[in-house]
Amino acid sequence: MIWGKALEIAAVVGLVGAVLFAVYGHGRSTMDAEWQARWSERDAADSLALAAAEVAERAKEQSRQQSINKVIQDGQKAIDSANADAATARATADSLRNEVDRVASRSASQAGSHSCTTAASQAASRAVLVLAELFKRADERAGDLASHADESRIRGLSCEAAYQGISN
Numbered sequence: 001m002i003w004g005k006a007l008e009i010a011a012v013v014g015l016v017g018a019v020l021f022a023v024y025g026h027g028r029s030t031m032d033a034e035w036q037a038r039w040s041e042r043d044a045a046d047s048l049a050l051a052a053a054e055v056a057e058r059a060k061e062q063s064r065q066q067s068i069n070k071v072i073q074d075g076q077k078a079i080d081s082a083n084a085d086a087a088t089a090r091a092t093a094d095s096l097r098n099e100v101d102r103v104a105s106r107s108a109s110q111a112g113s114h115s116c117t118t119a120a121s122q123a124a125s126r127a128v129l130v131l132a133e134l135f136k137r138a139d140e141r142a143g144d145l146a147s148h149a150d151e152s153r154i155r156g157l158s159c160e161a162a163y164q165g166i167s168n
Contacts (some may be wrong), residue, residue, distance in 0.1 A: 067165035075158030082150040090143055097136045109156035 012100070066164050068162050071158050071162045071165060075154055078154045078158075079151055082147070082154060086150070087144075088141065088149045093139050093143055095137065100132045100135055104128045
């Protein structure tokens with residue numbers, strides 16, 4: 001009987017232990033499921049936040065690129081306008097140079113008709129021709145330098161505008 005009672009107590013203790021272990025296992029699995037759900041929610045929220053951040057950054061990038069493209073187009077228009085103005089100035093300068101050549105050659109041909117000595121008239125005609133050539137070269141060089149200066153200025157202003165567009 002004692003053995004029967006001890007067996008009975010052992011069975012009850014074993015049954016209580018098994019029930020307690022089952023309750024512990026159920027609580028643990030419930031807690032794991034709850035934490036897993038929280039992690040899944042957090043991961044989903046992180047994914048949505050990442051996607052929203054990417055969209056916002058792409059919008060910023062596209063806005064900056066559009067700003068840069070506009071600056072480039074405006075700069076190119078300004079350079080084209082400056083080049084057209086330079087071409088007009090060159091044409092005007094060419095006509096002025098032709099007029100100077102015409103006046104210089106007329107002065108040189110008329111120098112021989114003056115009553116002064118032949119040597120003096122030849123020196124005067126050479127001086128007129130040299131001065132005319134000097135004027136032509138100086139005018140050509142000034143036109144070239146002005147063209148380069150205009151283009152450099154426009155490119156610098158375009159670069160500054162692009163920087164301002166990006167930094168804002």
